[in-house]
């Protein structure tokens with residue numbers, strides 16, 4: 009039998025060696041057609057590797073089983089990393105078609121590994137005698153993680169249960185892909201097209217962004233408000249046209265719930281049912297119990313206890329905020345009750361009145377490029393890192409690359425920032441990687457990306473951020489550092505591969521440094537005059553830190569509670585998603601003027617993939633940690649205290665999953681955190 013060879017000139021760059029700068033794949037040359045054959049080949053290779061490990065005649069050893077697993081699947085990682093970067097940040101109909109095809113194949117491949125009984129038997133054997141294997145601390149942790157993963161994936165179950173699990177996993181993978189694509193389709197399908205006469209209240213930056221968005225949609229000269237969060241939210245904040253605010257708001261919150269082909273409710277109900285069934289097969293009462301068992305929180309009760317502690321205070325604060333906003337409406341002679349599409353508009357007015365702060369004025373001081381520099385300098389002062397722009401073959405002209413070096417000048421990794429919104433990008437902001445750090449097969453350095461959705465300015469104008477956008481930039485950069493500073497041997501333990509209620513600690517902690525006066529004074533500079541932000545304005549900006557936290561905390565915590573509740577259902581028989589959401593919000597006494605930050609039909613954290621299913625509480629769990637962790641710096645009187653930074657790097661940013669999260673935190677802080685720092689940070693101990 010002969011093996012067909014690619015004809016000359018049609019070499020698939022995904023299958024070739026990557027010899028370009030920093031070992032990057034030749035991204036501009038990669039076409040959607042290249043993925044399917046590359047996936048097929050990589051999947052077959054991984055399957056053969058797994059079968060060989062499982063069938064090894066030699067008795068199980070750490071090297072021939074655990075290390076062999078760590079070395080397997082490399083071709084698949086390469087192809088998948090490239091593919092999912094593009095599927096998130098620069099997708100197309102062709103990429104989406106590949107995504108729908110390969111997501112069940114990837115699930116099947118993962119099943120073939122985790123449900124391989126011979127392989128599980130080898131891991132279980134090693135685990136049972138782990139104390140006699142002469143392993144170091146990292147190797148013991150790795151063996152423990154493999155054992156836990158296999159048990160949680162069903163490796164120990166009998167054949168019929170495993171067959172059912174495999175079918176569930178594949179179906180969930182397809183549904184998750186479809187869910188995300190439906191949300192993107194709804195977002196792409198709509199824009200509120202406006203003329204000059206419809207822009208009352210909008211500051212220049214919002215007009216410029218709307219003009220650029222219209223241009224991208226081929227409607228030059230008009231203005232487009234899109235369903236991207238930055239576009240929509242700034243319109244809601246500034247537009248004095250109540251009719252238009254209502255129109256865009258109603259469309260925005262209906263994403264995934266519009267009937268027709270992109271309606272996500274049936275998919276979602278099926279996913280909830282399959283997850284509940286999966287949990288039962290694995291011996292848990294509900295999906296939430298299953299999910300939290302391997303988190304820092306350990307049980308849904310522990311997560312709920314924290315949320316409950318916050319919820320009552322947040323609602324009280326939001327009620328006071330609502331009354332203050334309603335008063336403005338009355339003062340202006342308005343004869344209507346504050347509605348959800350009014351909240352941001354009047355909150356902006358009140359903020360301006362109370363603190364004499366004008367978001368449009370503030371924005372002039374938050375230039376994207378300066379904020380990127382500010383994030384870099386913070387990393388320099390904490391960890392001695394430096395960042396140099398480099399040219400690299402990337403997938404879109406808006407993406408930029410920097411080489412990261414440490415104090416000694418040694419190469420640490422590559423950082424790619426892709427900051428502007430566009431139609432081909434999924435909404436939200438995230439960190440991802442093209443390559444993760446490890447030392448098992450050579451000294452491998454990471455390639456880390458931050459993808460955001462900031463409004464792109466018109467040509468020749470500087471890109472301006474809101475203070476929230478700047479915070480998002482710091483947040484994602486905190487995740488990036490978690491990937492870049494990773495210092496482990498085994499890839500399974502690298503970087504951000506920690507429980508999701510711990511993974512937001514490095515990112516949320518990093519947000520604190522944006523507010524350090526040193527950093528703001530240096531980098532918050534006026535886009536046109538270059539002047540630093542006047543001290544009085546800076547003080548007023550920082551004074552507003554807890555302003556609006558009632559709204560923000562309610563908007564978030566409602567999502568976390570509904571997430572835990574829907575994943576605590578024992579099954580999804582007759583689950584009517586819209587009714588469930590409505591009833592559950594009534595049960596927790598959701599304020600009528602606030603809508604969940606992510607309603608269920610477009611809640612991608614939970615249903616597009618599922619990384620945060622029964623895990624949305626993680627942000628607040630991590631916030632307890634980050635508020636307490638930043639106090640460790642404040643207690644020294646120096647936001648860049650070298651000793652504290654050293655421990656932070658050793659036990660958090662550089663430590664991947666080397667330790668149980670609670671142990672890692674204790675090693676950094678000397679104790680576990682209490683909720684007080686969080687309540688103080690959000691101003692929930694004060695009245696509005």
Ligand SMILES: [Zn+2]
Nearest residue numbers: 483487512515
């Ligand atoms: Zn995050």
